Amino acid sequence: MATKKDIQAAAEPKVTAAKEATPKAKAAATVEEKIDAKIPEGPLAEKWSNYKAHQKLVNPANKRKLDIIVVGTGLAGASAAASLAEMGFNVLNFCIQDSPRRAHSIAAQGGINAAKNYQNDGDSVYRLFYDTIKGGDYRAREANVYRLAEVSNNIIDQCVAQGVPFAREYGGLLDNRSFGGAQVSRTFYAKGQTGQQLLLGAYSALSRQIGKGKVKMYSRYEMLDVVIIEGRARGIIARNLVTGRIERFFAHAVVIGTGGYGNTFFLSTNAMASNGSAAMQIYKKGAYFANPCYAQIHPTCIPVHGAFQSKLTLMSESLRNDGRIWVPKKLEDAKALQAGKLKGRDIPEEDRDYYLERRYPAFGNLVPRDVASRAAKERCDAGFGVNATGLAVFLDFSDAIKRLGKDVVAQKYGNLFQMYEKIVDENPYEDPMMIFPAIHYTMGGIWVDYELMTSIKGLFCIGEANFSDHGANRLGASALMQGLADGYFVLPYTIQNYLADQITVPRMSTDLPEFEEAEKAIKEKIAKLMAIQGSKSVDSIHRELGLVMWDFVGMGRTKAGLETAIKKIDEIRKEFWSNVYIPGKSDDLNVELEKALRLADFIEIGQLMARDALMREESCGGHFREEYQTPEGEALRQDDKFSFASCWKYMGEGKEPVMLKEPLDYEFTERKTRNYKN
Amino acid sequence: MDKTINVTLKIWRQAGPKVKGHFETYKLDNISTDSSFLEMLDILNEQLISEKKEPVVFDHDCREGICGMCSLYINGHPHGPDSAVTTCQLHMRRFHDGDTITVEPWRSNAFPVIRDLMVDRRAYDKIMQAGGFVSVNTGGVPDANAIPIPKKDADEAMDNASCIGCGACAAACKNGSAMLFVAAKVSQLALLPQGKVEAARRVKAMLGKMDELGFGNCTNTGACAAECPKCVPLSAIARLNREFICAKFKD
Numbered sequence: 038m039a040t041k042k043d044i045q046a047a048a049e050p051k052v053t054a055a056k057e058a059t060p061k062a063k064a065a066a067t068v069e070e071k072i073d074a075k076i077p078e079g080p081l082a083e084k085w086s087n088y089k090a091h092q093k094l095v096n097p098a099n100k101r102k103l104d105i106i107v108v109g110t111g112l113a114g115a116s117a118a119a120s121l122a123e124m125g126f127n128v129l130n131f132c133i134q135d136s137p138r139r140a141h142s143i144a145a146q147g148g149i150n151a152a153k154n155y156q157n158d159g160d161s162v163y164r165l166f167y168d169t170i171k172g173g174d175y176r177a178r179e180a181n182v183y184r185l186a187e188v189s190n191n192i193i194d195q196c197v198a199q200g201v202p203f204a205r206e207y208g209g210l211l212d213n214r215s216f217g218g219a220q221v222s223r224t225f226y227a228k229g230q231t232g233q234q235l236l237l238g239a240y241s242a243l244s245r246q247i248g249k250g251k252v253k254m255y256s257r258y259e260m261l262d263v264v265i266i267e268g269r270a271r272g273i274i275a276r277n278l279v280t281g282r283i284e285r286f287f288a289h290a291v292v293i294g295t296g297g298y299g300n301t302f303f304l305s306t307n308a309m310a311s312n313g314s315a316a317m318q319i320y321k322k323g324a325y326f327a328n329p330c331y332a333q334i335h336p337t338c339i340p341v342h343g344a345f346q347s348k349l350t351l352m353s354e355s356l357r358n359d360g361r362i363w364v365p366k367k368l369e370d371a372k373a374l375q376a377g378k379l380k381g382r383d384i385p386e387e388d389r390d391y392y393l394e395r396r397y398p399a400f401g402n403l404v405p406r407d408v409a410s411r412a413a414k415e416r417c418d419a420g421f422g423v424n425a426t427g428l429a430v431f432l433d434f435s436d437a438i439k440r441l442g443k444d445v446v447a448q449k450y451g452n453l454f455q456m457y458e459k460i461v462d463e464n465p466y467e468d469p470m471m472i473f474p475a476i477h478y479t480m481g482g483i484w485v486d487y488e489l490m491t492s493i494k495g496l497f498c499i500g501e502a503n504f505s506d507h508g509a510n511r512l513g514a515s516a517l518m519q520g521l522a523d524g525y526f527v528l529p530y531t532i533q534n535y536l537a538d539q540i541t542v543p544r545m546s547t548d549l550p551e552f553e554e555a556e557k558a559i560k561e562k563i564a565k566l567m568a569i570q571g572s573k574s575v576d577s578i579h580r581e582l583g584l585v586m587w588d589f590v591g592m593g594r595t596k597a598g599l600e601t602a603i604k605k606i607d608e609i610r611k612e613f614w615s616n617v618y619i620p621g622k623s624d625d626l627n628v629e630l631e632k633a634l635r636l637a638d639f640i641e642i643g644q645l646m647a648r649d650a651l652m653r654e655e656s657c658g659g660h661f662r663e664e665y666q667t668p669e670g671e672a673l674r675q676d677d678k679f680s681f682a683s684c685w686k687y688m689g690e691g692k693e694p695v696m697l698k699e700p701l702d703y704e705f706t707e708r709k710t711r712n713y714k715n
Numbered sequence: 716m717d718k719t720i721n722v723t724l725k726i727w728r729q730a731g732p733k734v735k736g737h738f739e740t741y742k743l744d745n746i747s748t749d750s751s752f753l754e755m756l757d758i759l760n761e762q763l764i765s766e767k768k769e770p771v772v773f774d775h776d777c778r779e780g781i782c783g784m785c786s787l788y789i790n791g792h793p794h795g796p797d798s799a800v801t802t803c804q805l806h807m808r809r810f811h812d813g814d815t816i817t818v819e820p821w822r823s824n825a826f827p828v829i830r831d832l833m834v835d836r837r838a839y840d841k842i843m844q845a846g847g848f849v850s851v852n853t854g855g856v857p858d859a860n861a862i863p864i865p866k867k868d869a870d871e872a873m874d875n876a877s878c879i880g881c882g883a884c885a886a887a888c889k890n891g892s893a894m895l896f897v898a899a900k901v902s903q904l905a906l907l908p909q910g911k912v913e914a915a916r917r918v919k920a921m922l923g924k925m926d927e928l929g930f931g932n933c934t935n936t937g938a939c940a941a942e943c944p945k946c947v948p949l950s951a952i953a954r955l956n957r958e959f960i961c962a963k964f965k966d
Contacts, residue, residue, distance in 0.1 A: 123852040134784055136837065136880065137840070139776055139777075141776070143781050143783075144781050153860075155860060195853060197856075198856035199848070199849050199851060200904045200907050202873040202876050205863075205864055206866065209869075210860050211860055230781065232781075240843070241848035241849070242853070247840075248844035254840075309777075343747050343749055347753065347778060348778045455799070459804045525853045574761055574764045618764060620768070620770065621769055626829070628770065
């Protein structure tokens with residue numbers, strides 16, 4: 038447990054260059070860069086108000102003269118693009134799908150948190166802040182998280198005003214449910230399709246601005262690089278995915294909202310085209326990549342069922358409100374289930390081990406995701422898995438159906454049950470669902486300061502793509518909250534503080550040498566890829582990478598395993614750059630080329646994740662180092678050594694990156710060992 | 716569980732919007748019935764790539780039935796023979812050993828083919844841009860619970876809002892009409908007090924845009940609702956018509 042002294046000690050080095058990080062970093066300790074998160078002074082609850090009261094603004098006439106590029110149209114990207122355009126800026130918005138409405142935020146099921154306290158169950162901004170900080174295992178920035186909790190209420194108001202059909206009670210007021218890591222009901226939802234409804238809300242606001250001509254929409258375009266002129270982000274290079282043409286775009290500021298990098302694992306709950314390439318591109322141009330090893334493994338996904346599988350499907354966390362998770366108590370029952378001789382319903386009540394309720398009486402089935410995932414792995418590793426592969430546990434609704442009736446359960450979770458049945462071909466009303474953890478979300482991402490600006494001036498990063506709010510583990514229903522907070526209520530303010538100094542900067546020509554060089558480098562990279570003409574498909578190499586990631590950088594990590602992963606990824610990189618086969622032409626629609634460009638970046642991200650996980654000799658949130666656990670198998674933090682955000686700085690191709698530290702000062706909360714038991 | 720089948724695929728190949736297309740026949744063996752339809756196409760593409768041939772181009776993304784990116788006309792049905800699912804959620808257990816499966820792109824005037832099975836659905840975005848929104852800016856809105864909304868209305872709005880914009884309705888319609896798509900959005904917003912304010916303007920703008928973009932008219936055949944993967948009800952079109960007539964009376 039962290040003492041006050043530890044906290045002070047951690048707070049001491051205000052400015053740190055990675056002097057004692059790793060031997061590798063020591064060698065390169067010439068990098069004397071300061072990490073300044075620009076956190077406003079004052080008490081926690083007043084920081085954001087103070088910031089807004091004193092920040093610089095851009096007047097309406099000047100807004101018209103300024104262009105902003107927003108890459109991505111998920112919750113963060115679409116809400117930012119719409120809000121910035123409403124304010125009067127000219128926005129260029131890019132997405133890789135055929136329409137901005139397809140971004141993967143749409144697949145979020147369960148809900149969105151807000152500290153409305155409509156249920157009168159003791160919620161408050163402070164409690165939402167505290168739950169998020171604690172849920173993140175004390176590895177997030179206090180000031181950012183408090184701001185997130187503060188604006189959470191505005192988000193719900195905004196969405197209702199847009200016509201988002203949240204679930205309601207018979208009295209006509211909004212309904213709530215509970216999510217993991219909280220003891221209050223603060224989650225707003227729209228059936229099991231909350232992400233869809235929120236995204237369509239943001240998309241409708243965006244559509245309105247496109248119709249007005251304030252947003253120029255570029256769909257089926259993929260960003261391939263950021264253009265830096267005199268130290269500031271001034272545009273991007275993008276590929277038109279239909280024609281294959283490489284095009285240049287200027288803007289006074291660039292915003293990246295391209296989501297997470299979970300697809301490094303090949304099999305994840307992310308959409309097929311979700312990728313980490315924009316993050317990798319800006320990392321290579323000097324933006325820090327923070328906490329890459331913090332990846333969330335979601336406990337309730339449909340288990341892997343075959344070698345042909347292309348993705349994993351999530352079953353919403355909201356199911357844990359009424360579903361009970363269990364495995365058999367007896368090994369022989371588990372063996373019979375694995376052999377298909379028994380069904381879940383055949384196991385009598387007294388022989389079921391509701392292990393979450395047993396281990397964590399206070400939170401039961403609603404423990405945070407990292408805890409639930411590890412507990413499932415622990416049971417399966419001990420041989421109690423319930424499907425043919427032994428890698429699944431039950432999520433059982435029979436109690437809920439008895440208590441509430443089938444109709445009520447169907448009303449609450451009907452679409453999820455239908456989805457399960459279509460995929461697995463079993464009826465979850467009769468047999469318990471089978472679930473297993475899978476990669477779902479990445480808390481790590483591009484480092485940003487309080488203003489959501491990266492370490493490159495004029496380059497901002499929002500939503501899942503940044504690292505700022507979830508620490509080492511994200512609570513359920515908080516991703517939607519963060520994406521929309523960044524896009525609607527934070528970035529539209531903070532970006533003005535930067536743009537206020539840019540009002541005299543004229544629009545620049547995209548013929549400038551910086552644009553020319555960036556385009557040339559991309560064309561060379563593409564030509565190199567096309568020229569390989571090897572024998573392996575992109576997907577087959579990606580699958581190999583995914584296996585290495587899951588085996589060594591997954592739920593349980595060890596020093597030896599991570600070192601193996603780094604070596605194996607080196608081999609995969611070599612294989613990729615010498616033996617990949619890409620059919621077709623580069624100046625044409627070419628899906629395999631798109632995938633290859635993304636895989637090249639996943640390989641780099643995978644290695645960075647492993648490197649970061651190796652450096653972080655502690656267990657916290659989604660990062661579990663097997664060497665660091667309590668006798669009961671819970672995560673063991675090392676606050677005296679690792680109370681910082683690791684910020685990786687790119688040093689050039691083939692060179693080891695350098696790690697800088699942003700110390701995490703806990704001024705307002707006391708760091709404790711997370712306890713969900715009592 | 717571990718059942719496998721052999722299938723013959725007749726797939727539409729078309730190099731570009733203005734190029735003449737044709738059916739190509741492929742044989743695939745030992746396809747697990749647990750694989751999804753798109754995973755089956757992945758297997759086909761892996762096979763084509765290993766033969767150094769051009770893979771089949773098709774749209775897809777989330778693969779969990781919600782993004783609306785996947786399309787495909789399979790054996791004469793948008794999203795295939797299963798009901799209430801998108802192509803990505805269609806599984807090979809719906810097919811039999813030895814089946815011949817015909818796969819085509821959406822065929823609709825307003826959705827030109829880009830390549831093979833990929834079509835351009837930006838026309839739907841344009842309809843949305845014409846009026847598929849509530850005109851509120853970020854900030855300055857009332858508290859979320861300021862206006863109570865009857866649960867029945869909220870639920871019905873939600874049913875309409877579940878449209879994923881995939882285009883199956885227009886593809887299924889013999890007139891190539893986008894009425895169900897427009898009706899879903901018009902109904903969702905007309906049912907809610909927040910959307911009611913500009914309901915008249917919205918319905919006229921969206922329908923006007925739909926006509927302008929080359930979609931056909933509705934003759935109430937109901938193919939759209941029958942094929943809709945999200946079960947948007949045909950009654951939405953009735954509401955749309957009512958909203959439209961009301962709007963016209965106001966003029």
